[in-house]
Amino acid sequence: xxxxxxxxxxxxxxxxxxxxxxxxxxxxxxxxxxxxxxxxxxxxxxxxxxxxxxxxxxxxxxxxxxxxxxxxxxxxxxxxxxxxxxxxxxxxxxxxxxxxxxxxxxxxxxxxxxxxx
Numbered sequence: 001x002x003x004x005x006x007x008x009x010x011x012x013x014x015x016x017x018x019x020x021x022x023x024x025x026x027x028x029x030x031x032x033x034x035x036x037x038x039x040x041x042x043x044x045x046x047x048x049x050x051x052x053x054x055x056x057x058x059x060x061x062x063x064x065x066x067x068x069x070x071x072x073x074x075x076x077x078x079x080x081x082x083x084x085x086x087x088x089x090x091x092x093x094x095x096x097x098x099x100x101x102x103x104x105x106x107x108x109x110x111x112x113x114x115x116x117x
Contacts, residue, residue: 009113026076032073035057035069038057039054043095066070076094077099079095080095
């Protein structure tokens with residue numbers, strides 16, 4: 001098992017910052033990253049959030065703020081809204097292909113840091 005130190009985490013953060021500067025990663029504000037993480041976790045668990053469920057994430061922000069941030073993530077192409085086949089009035093919020101590439105790149109950078117530790 002690889003032991004990760006605080007220095008390794010700081011190196012990872014530095015690598016993420018460089019990737020954002022170079023345009024390899026979207027430059028998202030922290031609340032958008034937090035919301036994207038919630039969406040990605042639910043999507044990975046194969047229990048995607050509905051738009052209504054996402055607006056209920058009061059531990060992150062108010063529904064109005066969450067809606068604006070969701071629109072930003074959608075404009076960046078990191079998430080998609082998919083109509084619920086069982087209820088046409090409901091939409092699921094899922095990670096897009098670009099969003100999956102975002103997490104794949106983050107994972108690659110984390111792995112590189114762990115291997116050089």
